[in-house]
Amino acid sequence: MLDGTFENPTKIFFGKGFENDIGKEIVKYSKNVLLHFGSGSIKKNGLYNRILKSLNDYDIKFTELGGVQSNPKTNLIYEGIQICKSKNIDFVLAIGGGSVIDSAKAIAIGVPYDGDFYDFFEGKENPQKAIKIGTILTISGSGSESISGAVISDLEKGTKLSYGNPLMFPVFSVMNPELTFTVPKHLTSAGIVDSISHILERYFSNTLYTECTDRMSEGIIRTLMKYGLKIMECPMDYDIRSEIMWASKIAHDNSLGFGKKQDWSCHTISHEIAAKYDFIHGNILAVIIPAWMKFVYQKNNFKFVELGKNVFELDIDIYENGKEVGEIVIRKFKEYFKNIGMPTCLRDLGNVNKDDFCEIAKKCSNTTLSGTIGNYVRLTEENIITILEASY
Amino acid sequence: MLDGTFENPTKIFFGKGFENDIGKEIVKYSKNVLLHFGSGSIKKNGLYNRILKSLNDYDIKFTELGGVQSNPKTNLIYEGIQICKSKNIDFVLAIGGGSVIDSAKAIAIGVPYDGDFYDFFEGKENPQKAIKIGTILTISGSGSESISGAVISDLEKGTKLSYGNPLMFPVFSVMNPELTFTVPKHLTSAGIVDSISHILERYFSNTLYTECTDRMSEGIIRTLMKYGLKIMECPMDYDIRSEIMWASKIAHDNSLGFGKKQDWSCHTISHEIAAKYDFIHGNILAVIIPAWMKFVYQKNNFKFVELGKNVFELDIDIYENGKEVGEIVIRKFKEYFKNIGMPTCLRDLGNVNKDDFCEIAKKCSNTTLSGTIGNYVRLTEENIITILEASY
Numbered sequence: 001m002l003d004g005t006f007e008n009p010t011k012i013f014f015g016k017g018f019e020n021d022i023g024k025e026i027v028k029y030s031k032n033v034l035l036h037f038g039s040g041s042i043k044k045n046g047l048y049n050r051i052l053k054s055l056n057d058y059d060i061k062f063t064e065l066g067g068v069q070s071n072p073k074t075n076l077i078y079e080g081i082q083i084c085k086s087k088n089i090d091f092v093l094a095i096g097g098g099s100v101i102d103s104a105k106a107i108a109i110g111v112p113y114d115g116d117f118y119d120f121f122e123g124k125e126n127p128q129k130a131i132k133i134g135t136i137l138t139i140s141g142s143g144s145e146s147i148s149g150a151v152i153s154d155l156e157k158g159t160k161l162s163y164g165n166p167l168m169f170p171v172f173s174v175m176n177p178e179l180t181f182t183v184p185k186h187l188t189s190a191g192i193v194d195s196i197s198h199i200l201e202r203y204f205s206n207t208l209y210t211e212c213t214d215r216m217s218e219g220i221i222r223t224l225m226k227y228g229l230k231i232m233e234c235p236m237d238y239d240i241r242s243e244i245m246w247a248s249k250i251a252h253d254n255s256l257g258f259g260k261k262q263d264w265s266c267h268t269i270s271h272e273i274a275a276k277y278d279f280i281h282g283n284i285l286a287v288i289i290p291a292w293m294k295f296v297y298q299k300n301n302f303k304f305v306e307l308g309k310n311v312f313e314l315d316i317d318i319y320e321n322g323k324e325v326g327e328i329v330i331r332k333f334k335e336y337f338k339n340i341g342m343p344t345c346l347r348d349l350g351n352v353n354k355d356d357f358c359e360i361a362k363k364c365s366n367t368t369l370s371g372t373i374g375n376y377v378r379l380t381e382e383n384i385i386t387i388l389e390a391s392y
Numbered sequence: 393m394l395d396g397t398f399e400n401p402t403k404i405f406f407g408k409g410f411e412n413d414i415g416k417e418i419v420k421y422s423k424n425v426l427l428h429f430g431s432g433s434i435k436k437n438g439l440y441n442r443i444l445k446s447l448n449d450y451d452i453k454f455t456e457l458g459g460v461q462s463n464p465k466t467n468l469i470y471e472g473i474q475i476c477k478s479k480n481i482d483f484v485l486a487i488g489g490g491s492v493i494d495s496a497k498a499i500a501i502g503v504p505y506d507g508d509f510y511d512f513f514e515g516k517e518n519p520q521k522a523i524k525i526g527t528i529l530t531i532s533g534s535g536s537e538s539i540s541g542a543v544i545s546d547l548e549k550g551t552k553l554s555y556g557n558p559l560m561f562p563v564f565s566v567m568n569p570e571l572t573f574t575v576p577k578h579l580t581s582a583g584i585v586d587s588i589s590h591i592l593e594r595y596f597s598n599t600l601y602t603e604c605t606d607r608m609s610e611g612i613i614r615t616l617m618k619y620g621l622k623i624m625e626c627p628m629d630y631d632i633r634s635e636i637m638w639a640s641k642i643a644h645d646n647s648l649g650f651g652k653k654q655d656w657s658c659h660t661i662s663h664e665i666a667a668k669y670d671f672i673h674g675n676i677l678a679v680i681i682p683a684w685m686k687f688v689y690q691k692n693n694f695k696f697v698e699l700g701k702n703v704f705e706l707d708i709d710i711y712e713n714g715k716e717v718g719e720i721v722i723r724k725f726k727e728y729f730k731n732i733g734m735p736t737c738l739r740d741l742g743n744v745n746k747d748d749f750c751e752i753a754k755k756c757s758n759t760t761l762s763g764t765i766g767n768y769v770r771l772t773e774e775n776i777i778t779i780l781e782a783s784y
Binding site: 001002003004005006007008009010011012013014015016018208209211212213214215216218219220222223226227239240242243246247250255258259 | 393394395396397398399400402403405406407408410600601603605606607608610611612615618619631632634635638639642651
């Protein structure tokens with residue numbers, strides 16, 4: 001294990017109905033909040049009214065800002081920051097999935113800052129203060145409900161950048177599996193893939209003596225794969241939604257990454273694809289992960305062997321070598337993603353131009369000083385192009 | 393999964409050398425601290441001087457209170473509270489294992505309280521305030537470094553009582569595996585057993601849909617069992633100590649118990665044995681766990697089957713029934729505890745009088761309103777006596 005600091009102060013309210021008394025928790029921090037959400041489905045399904053009633057019970061003033069899109073954009077965040085500044089709002093309640101929560105985090109660090117909040121994401125400045133945020137999670141997968149990071153896109157600049165700071169931990173997150181009952185199949189699956197990838201990005205590591213974490217990781221991958229299939233048949237099953245919701249939180253709260261040199265190649269590549277085409281994050285990952293695996297397993301197969309043994313229960317002794325196990329593991333993931341209705345190649349996602357691959361690879365390389373990405377196997381621009389072509 | 397609230401705000405510094413700059417972290421909270429520790433071995437091995445140097449670097453005043461014993465006692469805690477009150481001390485730095493940390497937690501809630509701090513443990517009052525505590529862990533196993541609970545014995549009353557409150561979370565814990573290099577074999581093993589039992593007490597549950605947590609639990613049991621054996625041969629191996637230290641933290645920080653109705657029979661029985669005989673906690677558990685298992689597996693074997701499959705890699709299909717698997721699982725645990733040098737029966741621990749079993753069982757029953765303990769299988773006084781006899 002590597003040396004490091006671990007903290008995760010977000011308080012979780014898991015289960016039914018916590019959102020109905022949300023004012024009780026918010027009032028500890030603020031009496032003047034921004035309600036931040038997405039398309040407005042929360043107004044149709046009654047959640048919005050239940051929240052309003054509770055805010056009213058505790059005399060909490062609010063201003064609303066809906067309209068967060070997937071791959072949340074800077075323009076709405078600028079608007080949110082402006083609203084908070086002009087109305088002295090000191091708390092953002094994010095009601096939604098990862099996009100809404102990430103957007104809220106960006107607003108939270110932007111409000112006390114005189115410059116452009118995107119400075120933080122571009123690595124020019126570090127925030128010294130933030131207003132508080134709380135979340136009511138309505139889509140599992142992003143893990144944003146209990147991490148300190150966010151990913152924000154700027155359409156004009158064509159960038160999708162991530163940034164994290166302990167100031168951005170939500171002070172609380174409400175996780176009620178019932179609120180995810182109506183998430184459509186394709187977004188449920190995209191969340192499953194995102195969660196699995198949050199584990200794999202940490203699991204694929206060359207750091208030794210991380211068995212405690214690796215064994216936990218394998219257990220959660222197994223759970224996510226099992227219930228990710230089951231939820232396709234029973235989208236309103238509370239218990240299945242619970243398993244997925246909790247597993248998705250653990251997948252990304254860094255319990256599974258602490259003490260390890262992590263990889264994050266697939267996320268880096270996926271972010272640059274999203275910056276170019278604005279596709280759904282989990283969908284991109286579903287095609288990039290197998291392509292990435294196919295590229296790296298021949299260079300470094302020890303984690304593939306562990307996955308084979310501990311996730312897919314392969315009797316690894318009967319195989320000739322680790323590469324053979326690697327091929328089976330890759331096939332298993334590919335089949336699984338297909339079985340939960342995910343796209344199998346980049347073209348399935350929309351209009352992708354192969355001529356863009358060089359630019360995408362270059363932008364990936366630009367995210368690091370060394371010009372290579374990943375750690376399990378370090379990838380050059382050329383390698384990234386190979387992966388993109390394999391995923392096409 | 394059951395509804396519930398999860399929080400764990402303790403900040404962890406894991407790895408080498410953090411203790412050398414401990415003043416930097418403490419000064420965020422206090423400039424006047426109580427140094428709380430055990431037998432004074434920290435003075436011999438140089439740790440104490442390194443801490444003092446850092447306190448000096450940040451102009452932090454200190455008063456020392458050593459002498460914490462295993463099964464920490466009320467009398468030293470009264471003394472600690474008195475010192476803090478008279479010197480306006482508002483921070484306790486616990487340097488040691490679970491006993492020292494638990495003692496520090498009790499002092500922390502006792503200082504701002506006008507009455508007897510043991511009121512909290514006896515269920516008469518709840519603390520409204522506490523002074524802060526931080527820890528430098530020198531023995532793995534208790535998990536006290538990142539939980540909000542403590543267990544305190546009162547010799548005169550003959551009680552060993554546990555109490556937990558979010559006010560008692562350490563604000564930080566330094567976990568440097570090097571500091572555990574010199575822990576003697578028998579205490580290292582006692583810590584391993586304690587950690588395994590922290591997982592089992594949560595694992596043995598009838599709550600359904602806890603697979604995410606169960607799979608993680610099995611992974612950590614496997615890791616602890618593996619490295620618990622290895623450390624016997626290589627006590628100064630940093631990597632092995634790391635795995636044990638991190639696994640012991642996860643084992644008890646409630647990551648593995650959230651959303652479940654937990655059991656805790658073995659701890660309840662062990663605490664009452666300790667209250668009577670003052671034996672080492674982990675040693676008692678090593679004989680109580682197999683005796684408890686032997687009693688319950690015939691009544692409810694489903695978790696034994698899961699352990700058999702996922703921890704001991706049994707091909708459970710070849711066994712006639714779950715009971716057969718249960719017997720193997722029990723034998724495996726018994727053998728394992730023996731292999732790491734643990735006692736195999738109560739008599740090994742010291743002078744135990746079988747005539748005391750009725751009294752011990754009665755005191756166990758008195759810890760609950762219903763008069764029965766445990767949840768996986770509920771135990772009457774009579775059942776507890778049966779278990780005690782089996783462990784004798």
